[in-house]
Amino acid sequence: MSKEYRVMKGNEAMAEAALRAGCRFYAGYPITPQSEILQYMSAHMAERGGVFLQGESEIASMSMLWGAAACGERVMTSSSGPGYDLKQEGISYFASYNLPAVIADVMRYGTGDGEITAGQDSYWLATKGGGHGDSRQIVLAPASVQESADLTYEAFDLAFKYRTQVILLSDGSIGQMIEKVYLPEHKEHDKDQYDWAIKGYKKPEETKVKVTNTDRSMDSYEEYNQMMQDKFRTMHENEQRWENFMTEDAEFVLVAIGISSRVCKSAVRRARENGMRLGLIRPISVWPFPEKAFRDLPETVKGLATVEMSLSAQMGQDLMMAVRCKKPVYSYLTTKYIPTTQGIVDFCSDVLAGKVKELEVF
Amino acid sequence: MAVRMTKPQMINQQVGWCGGCGHGIIQRLIAESCEELGLVEKTVQVLDIACAYWSIDTLNCDGIAGPHGRPAAVATGIKKVRPDANVYVCAGDGCSYVIGLEETLYAAARNIPITMIVVNNGIFGMTGGQMCPATTLVGDKTVSSPYGRDPHTAGEPFDTLTMIQSLPVAFAARGALYDPQHIDETKKLIKKGMEYQRDNKGFSIIEILSPCPTNWKLSPVEAMEKIKNANQEIFPVKVYVDNGGDK
Numbered sequence: 001m002s003k004e005y006r007v008m009k010g011n012e013a014m015a016e017a018a019l020r021a022g023c024r025f026y027a028g029y030p031i032t033p034q035s036e037i038l039q040y041m042s043a044h045m046a047e048r049g050g051v052f053l054q055g056e057s058e059i060a061s062m063s064m065l066w067g068a069a070a071c072g073e074r075v076m077t078s079s080s081g082p083g084y085d086l087k088q089e090g091i092s093y094f095a096s097y098n099l100p101a102v103i104a105d106v107m108r109y110g111t112g113d114g115e116i117t118a119g120q121d122s123y124w125l126a127t128k129g130g131g132h133g134d135s136r137q138i139v140l141a142p143a144s145v146q147e148s149a150d151l152t153y154e155a156f157d158l159a160f161k162y163r164t165q166v167i168l169l170s171d172g173s174i175g176q177m178i179e180k181v182y183l184p185e186h187k188e189h190d191k192d193q194y195d196w197a198i199k200g201y202k203k204p205e206e207t208k209v210k211v212t213n214t215d216r217s218m219d220s221y222e223e224y225n226q227m228m229q230d231k232f233r234t235m236h237e238n239e240q241r242w243e244n245f246m247t248e249d250a251e252f253v254l255v256a257i258g259i260s261s262r263v264c265k266s267a268v269r270r271a272r273e274n275g276m277r278l279g280l281i282r283p284i285s286v287w288p289f290p291e292k293a294f295r296d297l298p299e300t301v302k303g304l305a306t307v308e309m310s311l312s313a314q315m316g317q318d319l320m321m322a323v324r325c326k327k328p329v330y331s332y333l334t335t336k337y338i339p340t341t342q343g344i345v346d347f348c349s350d351v352l353a354g355k356v357k358e359l360e361v362f
Numbered sequence: 363m364a365v366r367m368t369k370p371q372m373i374n375q376q377v378g379w380c381g382g383c384g385h386g387i388i389q390r391l392i393a394e395s396c397e398e399l400g401l402v403e404k405t406v407q408v409l410d411i412a413c414a415y416w417s418i419d420t421l422n423c424d425g426i427a428g429p430h431g432r433p434a435a436v437a438t439g440i441k442k443v444r445p446d447a448n449v450y451v452c453a454g455d456g457c458s459y460v461i462g463l464e465e466t467l468y469a470a471a472r473n474i475p476i477t478m479i480v481v482n483n484g485i486f487g488m489t490g491g492q493m494c495p496a497t498t499l500v501g502d503k504t505v506s507s508p509y510g511r512d513p514h515t516a517g518e519p520f521d522t523l524t525m526i527q528s529l530p531v532a533f534a535a536r537g538a539l540y541d542p543q544h545i546d547e548t549k550k551l552i553k554k555g556m557e558y559q560r561d562n563k564g565f566s567i568i569e570i571l572s573p574c575p576t577n578w579k580l581s582p583v584e585a586m587e588k589i590k591n592a593n594q595e596i597f598p599v600k601v602y603v604d605n606g607g608d609k
Contacts, residue, residue, distance in 0.1 A: 025443060051442040055435070056468040063432035063465065067408070067439025070426050089429050191443070198424045200444030201404055204371075210418055211426035 005182045010148040011078075011175040013183075014104055014168060015040035017149035018076050021156040022189030023102070024050030025068040025075040027061040031083040032116040033172035034106035038078065058083045062090025069099040070211040072197030074156050074189045078104035080172070081114055084122060091165060092131025096213045098196075098231075100159035102152065104168040106175040107258075109309060109336040118172030118259055119336060121310035126169045127287045127318070136232045138239055139167040139287040141257040145179035151284070153184045162235055163196075169286060171309075173259035173338060235288060242290035243282040246272070250279030251300050252348050255319050256307040257283055260339055264307055267344035278348055286315070294322040303351060305330040306359075307339050316359045329359045370394050372402055374422040379413065382582025384539045384572025388481060389417050391549040392452065395556055396423075401448040408437040410453035410462075412488035414481060417452065431462030434469035437476045448556060450477040455569075456486045459496035459522045466522070466567075470529045473564040477555040480567065482536075483574040484519075484593060491577030496520060499592060504577070519596055523569060527602045532564035534603040538571035538594060540586040551601075558606045571597055 008016065015037045018026075026041040038054065045052035051068070055061030061077050069075045079087055084105045094101055105126050109119025126139050138158055142148040148170060155166035192199060198209050218224050246268050247253055254264045261282040271278040277300070283290050294304075304327055306316040313331035320329050332339065332347045350356050370393035379385045396402045405423040409415050410433050418425045428436040433451040441449045451458075458466045458480040469476065485504060486492040492506035497519050501510040526534045533555050537548030548570055555566030571593050573585035580588060 025439070027439070053438070053442070056464050059429070060432065060435040060465050060468065063428055063435035064439035064442075066428045066432075067426065067436040067441075068443045069439075071440055071443040073443045093429055198406055198426065198440060198444065198447075200406065200424075200447035202424055203403060204422075208422060209424045209426075212418060213427070
């Protein structure tokens with residue numbers, strides 16, 4: 001690892017890591033709490049010889065990205081809340097032609113305009129969304145400034161490995177948090193190496209590229225469908241990531257991402273001081289959800305609970321699928337408020353005392 | 363010696379447009395312009411879904427189609443990454459002036475050196491002939507204005523080129539296809555737009571008054587006469603901006 005470190009916001013660390021990963025095209029539209037990504041790109045993209053554009057809308061920004069990505073460039077955009085809604089049109093198109101891109105969603109809380117503060121209730125849109133049609137994107141959830149940099153850096157390689165979009169599902173708290181971060185090495189990207197990309201020059205005898213709603217080099221929808229399903233399956237198998245924290249002897253396991261997962265770590269420590277053996281499984285990939293982490297839970301585990309800043313249990317439903325109803329699942333939902341250590345400990349005490357109903361699905 | 367009709371090499375498949383449609387003429391003018399300027403190998407066509415989309419297969423050059431209404435933004439992304447390419451947009455009036463008006467105006471405001479060809483047929487062709495809010499004439503009957511366009515409810519058509527005229531673009535003009543002379547003039551406009559792009563002068567837009575006999579429910583000849591006698595009264599055939607020599 002490079003010894004070069006800085007003290008930065010999570011949002012800034014994402015932008016700097018993207019530039020170091022060879023990102024040379026960014027288009028976006030301001031929205032709180034992610035505007036530092038756009039601002040950082042506006043200040044530093046030109047130094048690397050890349051293109052920064054402040055789009056007239058999220059929709060236009062995604063379309064600019066679609067053109068640049070079709071040329072083989074490493075591209076990025078970012079948004080939050082209602083802005084991320086408007087990315088969906090583009091996400092569906094990117095998925096149809098399998099164009100690589102990295103998209104950050106720094107989640108804010110609420111429906112409609114909601115709040116500009118941290119939230120985690122856009123989980124479903126990021127993990128199950130992707131606009132109309134049926135597609136899957138790799139979705140990674142950083143829980144620190146360091147991880148914001150590391151996952152962004154890796155996201156570009158994953159995007160090109162699978163020809164997919166990678167969604168960085170941060171939240172307003174991780175994005176605004178300032179921490180020490182070790183930055184990755186600079187690397188360059190050769191945009192001319194892909195036969196699927198527009199190069200701006202073709203000899204008459206060369207096959208022309210047709211970037212459109214399916215891969216037109218394929219003969220049939222059957223072939224395309226098989227390719228897409230194989231891709232979903234391969235990503236699902238290969239890209240599950242998670243962190244285990246004190247789960248070896250746990251009697252109850254918390255499951256959380258982003259800012260909630262950090263508070264969960266404090267809760268695990270505090271509970272253990274009082275003899276309650278909590279553990280934490282922190283998904284790092286949320287699509288694919290790390291089902292493998294739940295395959296061989298210790299016999300000691302009596303149940304699991306997601307801790308989420310949402311109105312209904314969103315990740316909770318993924319967890320139910322992952323444990324295949326073999327253990328009881330609960331959800332501690334704190335809506336627009338960042339969970340507190342004591343709140344989580346008290347919730348777990350209540351669950352173990354039989355005072356909490358199992359997760360309701362609606 | 364017999365004179366044989368030839369076609370541009372760039373057109374390599376049979377086209378799929380309706381009889382009497384202007385799109386086929388426009389595709390040919392584009393292909394001839396690219397060939398005469400020696401730009402075929404550098405050309406990237408940016409298409410809207412809807413009727414313009416057919417040429418993704420019939421023109422032998424790199425091509426891209428994206429979300430409806432966004433080709434000016436897509437072309438912006440391509441031109442920024444591949445500045446030496448001849449990037450042109452071919453899209454309808456619904457795309458360029460209705461759902462994508464914002465993208466069109468901002469590509470012009472940024473003076474991105476692309477060439478935008480807007481097919482103004484006064485109707486939503488591909489979806490079955492609905493009113494186009496920007497271009498359907500007052501009183502014209504369509505499947506979504508069955509009693510004729512009523513300006514009290516639907517507003518009036520407007521000339522987008524007068525808006526673009528206020529922006530720092532290289533070239534903005536309107537052509538028409540209703541007789542051979544106007545077809546020739548329209549080709550000159552397209553060539554000028556591509557020349558200005560080649561010479562990095564800035565954004566160029568060429569709007570073309572084009573017939574849609576299928577949805578206008580007229581014969582091809584009647585459709586051409588409607589353009590000549592009615593449409594060009596609202597949408598005059600002229601050059602709005604020519605700043606190519608100044609930069």
